[in-house]
Amino acid sequence: MIETTVESVDLRSPPTITPETPVTEAAHSLRRPTVSALSVLEDESVVGIVTESDIVALVAETDDRPATRTIMSAPVTTVSPTATITDAAETMRTYGVKHLPVVSDGVYRGLLSVRTLAPYLPRHRLEIEWRDEPMRLEATEGQELTVGD
Template structure:
């Protein structure tokens, strides 16, 4: 399998908020087409993630409008830029999240979503073991290349 790292699919300009950001402000930011989640930062440390689902759950449960600290998903699972796309997708599946902040030496570098990983992941994990030279010339004088048997 060709290993693509998270660096390739990270959204470095992911939207961030502080733990004290009002929920109403977070909800307004999530209305933007490019905002599937907001990363909650304290300085450069990732504290949590807020999604539309978090806000919908809060509205369903209470009339209060607390700061995002009260509704963010925490503790948050993070990955590093060198993590493979497959490893990130597997981590999302096992933890049950759709967003993973990318952190390098404790510094937030971006956000990866399940939808950004989808084009890189097949429905099944297929490992290919080549038993022959994967590409070879057929020797007939033509310029075509055929796949190995």
Template sequence: MIETTVEAVTTPTARTITPETPVTEAAERLRAPDVSALVVLDSETVVGVVTEGDIVALVAETDERPSVRAIMSAPVTTIPSGATVFEAAERMRSVGVKHLPVVDDGVYRGLVSASSLAPYCSRHNVAVDWADDPLRVDGSGSTGVTAGD
């Protein structure tokens, strides 16, 4: 079985900002329908992620309008492009994030989100153990699919 890698579902053109970007500019960029997060780069190094939730928290907590550095999620959990989508989903679940910057050898490659992984990961893992032969012909000549208890 071939497993889909993160590289196949990465948004390579994900929007980026710097830590010094004004939070109002970040909010404007997040208004675009296709932008769910902004990756914060400092000299080509991923140092944070800003989401709509970060902006909402800022507005709810204060009237200040600081730079992105003050509200970005950091440190950042990243994933290499060669990881599988299931590894990415597990990392998101275990860390409690919905976005992972894709980084190979310290170089930012793009962004993978929970919504981009959704088509590749089922909500529940289903394991079926057959207790008997699943296709059995009974004495009446009819066939039926059965599963043991």
């Protein structure tokens, strides 16, 4: 089976910001329906990422309006354009992120999101690995276990 790579996917190129961008400016960009995250670049390198939840946390915690540097998630988990879609999805799952900046030779190339990956992955994929003894159900004396128990 041939795996699709990240570089073959139509990557989104939402606006980018710098660590010094005011949070209010980042919030305005995130209000657009097509923008769910902003990559934070210094020169051409990804140094952080800002999502809607970062802005919500800031508003909930303080009345300050600092620079983006104070709320961005860093360091950033990134993916190479040559990575497979499956590897990118596994990276998202492992690190608990919904967005992966695509970086080639240290240069930002675009943003990969869960929404972008969805059409390329099986709808239902179940992988179970037992790390301990399988669960055992034992009835107490005089009791019968049924499937619903």
